[in-house]
Amino acid sequence: MARNAWNVFVGLLAVCLWLPGVATATVAGEAAQVGAAVAEPAIANHRCLRCHADPEEKVKLRRDGSKNFIYVDPQVFEHSVHGKQPCTGCHNNVNKLPHPKPLPKSVGCIECHKKKHEAQKGKPDPEYKRLSTVVEQMEGYLHSVHAQPNKKDISKINATCYDCHDAHNIGALGSMQRAEHRLKNPEVCGRCHEKELDQYKASMHGKALLEKKDIKSAVCSDCHSTHNISSAKGDPMKLTITKNCGNCHEKARETYFKSYHGQVNKLGYTNTAKCYDCHGGHNIKNVDDPTSSIHLNNRLKTCNTCHKNAKAGFLTFHAHGDASNYKKYPDMFIVSKFMEYLIYGVMIFFWTHVILWFYRELLDHLKGCGHREDVEHPDAVFFRRFSPVWRWIHVLFAISTMILVITGTTLLFSHTDWAKAVITLLGGPAVEGVIHRTAATIWVTVFISHIGFALFNIWRTRKTFRWFGPTSLIPNWQDLKDIVRMYKWFLGFTSRPKFERWTYWQKFDYWAPFWGATAIGISGAMMFNPTFTSQYLPGWVFNLATIVHAEEALLATVFLFSVHFFNVHFRPEKFPLSTTIFTGAVPLEEFKYEHTQEYDRLVASGELEKYLVKRPTRTVESLATILSALLILAGFLLLTLVLIGYTTMH
Known part of the structure; x- marks a missing residue:
């Protein structure tokens, strides 16, 4: 009997030891699968709620006289995202009831959520995705001003999770609790930010x-x-x-x-x-x-x-002006459409001109017609077309223009990744602004200086100079005739026209900056000093100036780096590049072909010899080639960036 009793006792003891292990393993397995089941806590929630759910004892006074809100609504807590969690999961320093008073705070929100996130890692569970978002938010919090030590008491941080979140009433996404929490959001923040709450x-x-x-x-x-x-x-x-x-x-x-x-x-x-x-x-x-x-x-x-000392003109500025809204902003709409049609009109005309010219010149080139440089026997005699002054003017124009383009379009296309990269490279928007205005000052200075130099030359040759003569850049009726004949040549109806010193497209290239300098320069100056401008003009002028400044700059950029580059460098007869503007000289045979009328005129007058020079040295030609290539590559890069910005703008 004693032996049987002993066997029964040992068996019962084994069962008692075995069952908790099975139960624990089962619960742990379920928790790992769904992330919701939790092992039975040492202190059940209902025991905590015996005191904390008492509506008559919602507040306790601390030793320092401050209020401690201890009430927890059981129904609200049960329907919150923490409703299945044990109280001691957060209040982990409570191991017996009643607990010591006052109870130090020991809620580890971050540690708990991180552990749950790691436990769910790699499982196709919606809860894991949500926990991933929570972990990202926690990382953001840890780098926030709220996680920093409080200046008044460095032993505390500015705000904890439970200062903002009601841990016992955190609703799921889309729940009524979320809406209630949103309504309470200002009051919660206002506990610390009282002045801001009143405002x-x-x-x-x-x-x-x-x-x-x-x-x-x-x-x-x-x-x-x-x-x-x-x-x-x-x-x-x-x-x-x-x-x-x-x-x-x-x-x-x-x-x-x-x-x-x-x-x-x-x-x-x-x-x-x-x-x-x-x-x-x-x-x-x-x-x-x-x-x-x-x-x-x-x-x-x-x-x-x-804007210190801003004048009344500022009052009519359209801070949120919309150029696409004719009813509210007719002035912006009209100017925007004018600039838009101007860009399309100019580019359609000249791109058509480029395509037809390329087609005709390529055909002639393949047939052996037109001008071809004799590589084996290069010209030893050159014709001087540009003096050193004009060459330096062109270099300064080219470099300052490209700087203006990169700094200006970075602002215009600020939505692009390349603009952000460029602005970082330049040192930020403030530095970019200084560079842009410096380049603009250089450009305007060179432009005005060039006008002065041109007028000086006219005065110097006033006895023989003719405003509409063969050496003048002023357009005349012959230019219109040349355009018509050029298109006939494009289409194969006649021979290539013969030109004087300046062709019609060269005159256009020359005079276009006058319009551009006026439109871009005046609008830029107005925006550079808005306080001065507002003394004399209404505020809506700034809106129009912004449109004109951007659109005209866009037109100039696209024209320069497509049409102008083709006319000078990429025609089959010029490809891959021309260095004339930098060396100042062109092979005599090429000059004779390109400007036949000028050649004949100089021969007839006996003046040709004055313009004949030796071939530029190899060093000069090499430097001119490198400079031309660099500017062409820079222009193409800028054109690419501008087109990316423009096509992704709307």
Whole structure:
């Protein structure tokens, strides 16, 4: 009997030891599969709720007199995302009841979520995707201003997870709890940011949310983001808030980023007008509200915060002008369409000219017609077409123009990745602006100097100079006749026309910068000093100046690096490049073919010998070839970037 009793005892003991292991393994396996089942805690939740669910004891006073809210609504907690979790999973320093008082905080939100994320790693479970988002948010939080030590008490951090999240009432996505939490968002932030909360309550956003219960109205986290919150004084947050405004105000963001303010902001520059600089931050009011910063009576004062001594002309500036909206902005619409049609008209005409010219010259080249350089017996005699002054003028023009293009289009196409890369390479938008204006100053100086030099030459030869003579760059009727004959030659109806010193396309190349310099220069000067401009002109002129400045620069860029390059370098008779503008001389036979009328005139007058020079030295030719090649490659690169920016702009 004793032996049987002993056997029964040993068997029962084995069963008792075996069953918990099976139970634990089963629970652990289920937890690993679904991530929801949790081992039975040492202290069950219902025991905690005996005290914490008592509605009559919601608040306890701490030793320092502060209030400690201990109440937990069982129903609310059960339906939250933490409803299946044990209380001691977060409050892990509680190992018996009643627990010591006061209970030190030991909630490890980050550690817990990271462990769960690792446990679910690699499993096709929706919960894992959600946990991945949570982990990303935690990483953002750890680098945020909230995770930094508090300046008043460095033993504490600025804000913990549970300072913002109600750990016992975190709703799932799309739940009513989420909507309730959104309504409480300003109050939660306002526990620390009291001044900002008072301003928000008086704003149009605050009234819509708190009085009308409109959960679509902006709350703190919509603008400042949720977890990766940096100091509002730092550039990252300034850029984030500006971008976040557009999540609700999409059209306003679109028009803002088309303005100068928005373009430089998109490139990372924050010392410019941003949404809250004009509209206010926490105290945003309706434009009709007399206390609004953008009310007509207050607008000039708002502009003066950046533009000191701004005049009344600023008041009519269209901060969100839309050139596609004729009803609201007819002035912008008309100017935009004019520039658009001008670009299309000019480029269609000249690209057609290029295609037909290439076709005809290629046919002649294949047939052995036209001019061909004799490589085996190169010309020893050259004709001097450009003096050193004109050659240096062209070099300075070319380099300053390319600098203007890269710095200007970087701003115009700020939405592209290449623009962001270029702006970083240049040292930021502020440096880019200095470079752009410096290049513009050089360009204008050279342009004015060239006019002075040209007028000096005219005065020097005033007795023989004729305004519409053969050496004049002023267009005349012969140019129109040459255009007609050129097109007939393109189509095979006649022979190639013979030209004087300047062809009609060379005259166009010369005079185009006069229009460009006027349009781009005046509009650029107006925008460079808006305070001065606003003394004499209305604010909407800035909107028109922005359009003209950008579109005319775009036209000049595309024309120069496609049509001009073809005319000078890429015609079959010129390919791969011409160095005449840098050496100043052209082979006599080539000159005779290209400018037959001038050659005949100089021979008849006996003046040809004055212009004949020796072939440039090999060193000069090599340097001219290298310079030409570099400028051509740079031009092609710029043209490519511009076309990428333009085709992805709309």
